Amino acid sequence: METAQLTKLIRNRRSIRAWQDKPVPEELLMQAVELATWAPNGANAQLWYFYIILDKNTIKAIADAAQAGRDNMASWPEMAQFGGFPRPASVPQGASAPAAPRRMPLGDAPAMILVGAKKRENPMDKVLSERAKVDEKAAEMLQWSSILNPRIQSVSAGIAYLLLVLHQIGLGATWMTGPLAQSKGDVEKILKVPEGMDIVALIPVGYPADNPTGQRRPVNEVCEVIK
Numbered sequence: 436m437e438t439a440q441l442t443k444l445i446r447n448r449r450s451i452r453a454w455q456d457k458p459v460p461e462e463l464l465m466q467a468v469e470l471a472t473w474a475p476n477g478a479n480a481q482l483w484y485f486y487i488i489l490d491k492n493t494i495k496a497i498a499d500a501a502q503a504g505r506d507n508m509a510s511w512p513e514m515a516q517f518g519g520f521p522r523p524a525s526v527p528q529g530a531s532a533p534a535a536p537r538r539m540p541l542g543d544a545p546a547m548i549l550v551g552a553k554k555r556e557n558p559m560d561k562v563l564s565e566r567a568k569v570d571e572k573a574a575e576m577l578q579w580s581s582i583l584n585p586r587i588q589s590v591s592a593g594i595a596y597l598l599l600v601l602h603q604i605g606l607g608a609t610w611m612t613g614p615l616a617q618s619k620g621d622v623e624k625i626l627k628v629p630e631g632m633d634i635v636a637l638i639p640v641g642y643p644a645d646n647p648t649g650q651r652r653p654v655n656e657v658c659e660v661i662k
């Protein structure tokens with residue numbers, strides 16, 4: 436692949452939140468997931484796991500669980516007190532801003548990929564937890580360990596690859612954690628996710644019915660060269 440083609444692929448991928456009513460071939464999704472597993476990942480432990488969901492009832496059950504969780508949270512008085520769910524950055528803020536949509540379009544997705552991260556005990560964390568009781572430096576290192584979180588970084592690398600491949604094969608998807616924030620446990624029950632795994636991302640997928648534009652900060656705002 437020429438650099439120009441790679442540049443185009445990366446720049447033109449957008450989060451897609453509206454889909455054509457057209458089934459997504461299983462083989463395409465399997466192919467995309469297989470390629471995603473070539474992402475770099477901590478110690479090549481390959482802690483990711485992908486649920487490809489094509490069954491409409493399961494998609495609906497997940498969408499309903501996410502909506503129920505959101506509705507429940509929306510009803511808390513604390514939500515009114517602290518301003519409710521945040522709006523996406525691209526939506527104008529303030530009194531004239533349109534009301535945030537009540538219903539997430541997840542149930543309309545022709546397919547979903549739910550991404551799991553297998554749990555793995557890190558012996559170094561055991562060392563740090565024990566040592567942190569008597570050593571401030573170890574306590575600090577224990578905090579760093581949770582910030583560095585190689586498990587989530589690794590699975591995230593796989594998701595980033597997955598989204599690029601989906602885009603390359605003409606599919607539109609959005610990497611989502613929001614819907615899981617209030618429904619992770621319910622979604623895991625629906626999928627019968629085993630004890631040793633967490634669902635960490637929900638990715639609705641389909642043929643795009645939307646062509647959003649993207650925006651990024653200039654690179655010199657987010658990068659510095661030290662020489």
Ligand SMILES: Cc1cc2nc3c(=O)[nH]c(=O)nc-3n(C[C@H](O)[C@H](O)[C@H](O)COP(=O)(O)O)c2cc1C
Nearest residue numbers: 448449450451452609610611612613614647649650
């Ligand atoms: C970790 C993560 C969580 C995200 N969660 C959501 C989400 O819950 N809902 C949503 O609509 N988009 C979600 N997104 C998509 C981002 O909003 C999107 O990537 C960003 O606005 C940039 O737009 P682009 O992907 O079109 O370039 C998430 C993205 C990431 C990486």
